[in-house]
Amino acid sequence: MFRLSAESFDPAALQRTLGDQRAGACVTFEGWVRDRNEGQPVGSLEYEAYGPLAVKEGERILAEAHGKFPILGAVCIHRVGHLQLGDLAVWVGVTAEHRGAAFDACRYIIDEAKARVPIWKKEHYASGDTAWINCATKGEHAGAEAPPPA
Amino acid sequence: MFRLSAESFDPAALQRTLGDQRAGACVTFEGWVRDRNEGQPVGSLEYEAYGPLAVKEGERILAEAHGKFPILGAVCIHRVGHLQLGDLAVWVGVTAEHRGAAFDACRYIIDEAKARVPIWKKEHYASGDTAWINCATKGEHAGAEAPPPA
Amino acid sequence: MISVAVQYFAILREQRGLAQEKIATTAGTAEALYDELKQRHGFTLPAARIRAAVNDEFVSAAAPLREGDRIVFIPPVAGG
Amino acid sequence: MISVAVQYFAILREQRGLAQEKIATTAGTAEALYDELKQRHGFTLPAARIRAAVNDEFVSAAAPLREGDRIVFIPPVAGG
Numbered sequence: 001m002f003r004l005s006a007e008s009f010d011p012a013a014l015q016r017t018l019g020d021q022r023a024g025a026c027v028t029f030e031g032w033v034r035d036r037n038e039g040q041p042v043g044s045l046e047y048e049a050y051g052p053l054a055v056k057e058g059e060r061i062l063a064e065a066h067g068k069f070p071i072l073g074a075v076c077i078h079r080v081g082h083l084q085l086g087d088l089a090v091w092v093g094v095t096a097e098h099r100g101a102a103f104d105a106c107r108y109i110i111d112e113a114k115a116r117v118p119i120w121k122k123e124h125y126a127s128g129d130t131a132w133i134n135c136a137t138k139g140e141h142a143g144a145e146a147p148p149p150a
Numbered sequence: 151m152f153r154l155s156a157e158s159f160d161p162a163a164l165q166r167t168l169g170d171q172r173a174g175a176c177v178t179f180e181g182w183v184r185d186r187n188e189g190q191p192v193g194s195l196e197y198e199a200y201g202p203l204a205v206k207e208g209e210r211i212l213a214e215a216h217g218k219f220p221i222l223g224a225v226c227i228h229r230v231g232h233l234q235l236g237d238l239a240v241w242v243g244v245t246a247e248h249r250g251a252a253f254d255a256c257r258y259i260i261d262e263a264k265a266r267v268p269i270w271k272k273e274h275y276a277s278g279d280t281a282w283i284n285c286a287t288k289g290e291h292a293g294a295e296a297p298p299p300a
Numbered sequence: 301m302i303s304v305a306v307q308y309f310a311i312l313r314e315q316r317g318l319a320q321e322k323i324a325t326t327a328g329t330a331e332a333l334y335d336e337l338k339q340r341h342g343f344t345l346p347a348a349r350i351r352a353a354v355n356d357e358f359v360s361a362a363a364p365l366r367e368g369d370r371i372v373f374i375p376p377v378a379g380g
Numbered sequence: 381m382i383s384v385a386v387q388y389f390a391i392l393r394e395q396r397g398l399a400q401e402k403i404a405t406t407a408g409t410a411e412a413l414y415d416e417l418k419q420r421h422g423f424t425l426p427a428a429r430i431r432a433a434v435n436d437e438f439v440s441a442a443a444p445l446r447e448g449d450r451i452v453f454i455p456p457v458a459g460g
Contacts, residue, residue, distance in 0.1 A: 012162040015180075021235050024184040027177065027256075029249065030165075031380040034174040047379075048310050050372055052356045078379060085171050090380045099179065099260060099460075106177075107253050110380060118353075118372075119379035120310035132311040134376035137344045181460040197459075198390050200452055202436040228459060240460045249380075260460060268433075268452075269459035270390035282391040284456035287424045 002058025003077045004049050004119075011091045018073045018095045025099035027106040031090040033083045037133075041126035047080045047089065050118040054078070061112045069105040071096040076109055078119055152208030153227045154199050154269075161241045168223045168245045175249035177256040181240040183233045187283075191276035197230045197239065200268040204228070211262045219255040221246040226259055228269060301326055302367040306337070311375050316341050330354065331361035334373050349376055381406055382447040386417070391455050396421050410434065411441035414453050429456055 011030065018026060033045050062074045073095040083089055092109050096102040121133045161180065168176060183195050212224045223245040233239055242259050246252040271283045307320045316337075327333035330352035337343065351374040352359050358374075365371070387400045396417075407413035410432035417423065431454040432439050438454075445451070 019236060021185040023182055026180040026182060028180075029253075030176040030178075031249070032173055032176060032245075034247065035171040048313075050307075050309050050353070050374065053353050053358070053372070053374075056356065057358075086169060095182075097184065099181070099257075103179075103253065103257050107249075110249060114378070114380040116377065117379045118309070118374050118377050120375060121378040121380075122310070132314075132375065133378040135311040135345060135378075137346070198393075200387075200389050200433070200454065203433050203438070203452070203454075206436065207438075264458070264460040266457065267459045268389070268454050268457050270455060271458040271460075272390070282394075282455065283458040285391040285425060285458075287426070 001075050002055055002062055004051060004054060004080050005077055006079075006081050008079070008088065009077060009091070011088065011093075014075055014077065014091060015093050018075060018093050020072050020095055022097060023072050023095040024097050025102040026093065026095045027099070027102040028094075029090075029092040029106050029110045030088055031110070033085050033087045033089055035085050037123060040123075042085070042123050043126050044085065044124045045083045045087075045089070046122040046124070047078070047083065048120050048122070049078070049080045054117050054119055057117045058113060061109055061116065064112070065094070065105040065109050068108065069096070069101040070098075071101050071105045074105060074109060076113060078113070078117070080119070151225050152205055152212055154201060154204060154230050155227050156229075156231050158229070158238065159227060159241070161238065161243075164225055164227065164241060165243050168225060168243050170222050170245055172247060173222050173245035174247050175252040176243060176245045177249070177252040178244075179240075179242040179256050179260045180238055181260070183235050183237045183239055185235050187273060190273075192235070192273050193276050194235065194274045195233045195237075195239070196272040196274070197228070197233065198270050198272070199228070199230045204267050204269055207267045208263060211259055211266065214262070215244070215255040215259050218258065219246070219251040220248075221251050221255045224255060224259060226263060228263070228267070230269070302365060302369075304333070304365055304368070305370045306333075307370065307372045309372065309375070311345065312343060312373055315343050325365075328364060329362050330359055330365060330371060330373075333365060333371065337373075345375055350374060382445060382449075384413070384445055384448065385450045386413075387450065387452045389452065389455070391425065392423060392453055395423050405445075408444060409441065410439055410443050410445060410451060410453075413445060413451065417453075425455055430454060 076092045078090045094102045094106040226242045228240045244252045244256040308316045353372040388396045433452040
């Protein structure tokens with residue numbers, strides 16, 4: 001299940017939905033809003049999604065993960081809206097009989113989601129500037145051009 | 151922090167202790183008691199630990215993870231005692247600025263903990279038999295000799 | 301000349317100043333339409349960094365446009 | 381002859397039928413003591429699959445034993 005959420009959500013409740021007596025391993029990834037990016041102090045973040053295609057592409061990624069790895073369950077929820085430092089921006093949870101598949105699939109899902117799902121992130125800096133991440137063109141916020149994975 | 155726990159514990163509360171505004175990623179691993187091992191139906195599990203050395207070795211593994219990967223925090227809690235199907239047996243949580251280090255360190259910690267920390271697992275099978283995992287000798291529960299990672 | 305609906309997100313929405321509009325165009329492909337709109341509205345992202353979706357599915361830059369299509373130009377994504 | 385304390389866990393505790401005991405031994409190393417106890421108590425695990433700890437630290441199989449040491453023989457572990 002891939003979902004967008006305009007409200008904060010409870011990852012523990014999501015993880016309970018993955019409960020499965022066949023599962024020996026559950027790996028989760030949480031993306032948190034951190035206080036700096038590429039050395040610039042960040043004050044808050046906005047996420048904007050192209051909803052219908054984001055959900056379709058997210059579901060495709062989860063289906064790919066089920067095809068590539070022997071996993072039992074996989075869920076990804078991504079926040080949209082204005083988030084503050086420390087807020088949970090994205091949650092991925094994967095269950096499997098064995099831990100190798102759970103780690104590999106969780107990593108695959110977040111890597112692909114960050115690269116392919118039409119969601120955009122606008123950083124609000126302590127300086128008052130803002131920048132759409134990955135959308136800078138030469139000369140403008142060059143530091144935000146290709147941020148490292150987070 | 152590496153700890154043994156004779157009682158069930160709340161992973162959400164543990165994860166909150168890892169909160170850090172510098173962190174962009176939190177990866178967790180949960181090991182759950184699953185209903186079969188190597189094809190044999192499992193009814194319950196007992197974990198027994200050599201406490202003082204388990205904690206020392208667990209702390210060494212966490213220190214190694216801090217040395218090998220750029221992480222911010224790392225915690226591992228392992229249950230001891232009699233556990234039922236679906237119970238949480240071990241929890242690892244790692245925070246880092248970026249997700250690659252968080253995934254790699256979480257995987258390192260659980261792999262090393264399973265291989266090095268003096269904790270033993272006794273499986274109680276639906277058949278009424280029991281076996282100490284990895285402790286079988288030739289001819290006796292050969293199926294439990296080298297279980298896959300879980 | 302066909303009539304299509306264009307939706308904008310993120311930096312394109314801000315640079316255009318609105319989230320959607322109807323466009324009458326002679327552009328035959330998604331890429332040609334982006335170039336036309338980039339000229340008109342001063343979008344900073346080059347076409348090479350934009351993907352397109354038509355009717356909520358990704359399409360290639362050379363995908364032909366049809367009357368009534370709903371088109372979204374997708375800036376580089378940054379989920380998570 | 382030295383006197384040492386031996387603690388047993390898991391399969392060794394069950395095969396011995398107790399969790400700790402004092403032993404008077406002439407064994408000079410951890411491995412020699414394990415072999416002696418294996419004979420006496422019918423432990424099934426060969427010495428090659430056992431690690432030893434003395435005074436709550438891992439030691440090599442050839443580590444010498446001293447009067448008053450507290451020794452633990454560690455069967456193959458299976459945490460998680």
